Amino acid sequence: AQTVTQSQPEMSVQEAETVTLSCTYDTSESNYYLFWYKQPPSRQMILVIRQEAYKQQNATENRFSVNFQKAAKSFSLKISDSQLGDTAMYFCAFMNLYNTDKLIFGTGTRLQVFP
């Protein structure tokens, strides 16, 4: 069974600084997607970024980028120029494309951005 591990329960960063959130996953499949979702205090789940496993190039969305290491099964999220509005829970999620499209989530990392 696929699993997703986020080993950092909490992180903090000062405004304008850069922070990296870690995620590892376990799968025997080769075709899958990885996602990062943000959950602010409102508890809405907001898609931040997606990475297709077949793509070697790391995905980037404005201040958000990933470091995808397929062999190591690692998928970290880098937030540059952190803003107060980035304060939220961040969930890493895995989708195995072989015979399912459900999302498997990690336990989340609570990020606090300080002024």
Add this chain to the structure above:
Amino acid sequence: EPEVTQTPSHQVTQMGQEVILRCVPISNHLYFYWYRQILGQKVEFLVSFYNNEISEKSEIFDDQFSVERPDGSNFTLKIRSTKLEDSAMYFCASRDRNTYEQYFGPGTRLTVT
């Protein structure tokens, strides 16, 4: 920008009662999902739905749960006889056929007393 909507935002019910949680997916999406998040825990998959039938369901999705797409816009989750442990945030999500990105609604907080 199109978005997934859910009603109600908060539902309080007594143990043993039936509840129906409602979702309106993004209009051109064809794949629909329900997830739940018990307070302080991770988000868990419940069920996926496509072409008017369940595609996949988790162990959590037992006989007390059912889903329906009663018309062209709504997607509902029914819990027949609620238990205390059903208290959670329930998220609806949808996606179109061209991408695997699932877009989530704002959630319904279900409190069972």
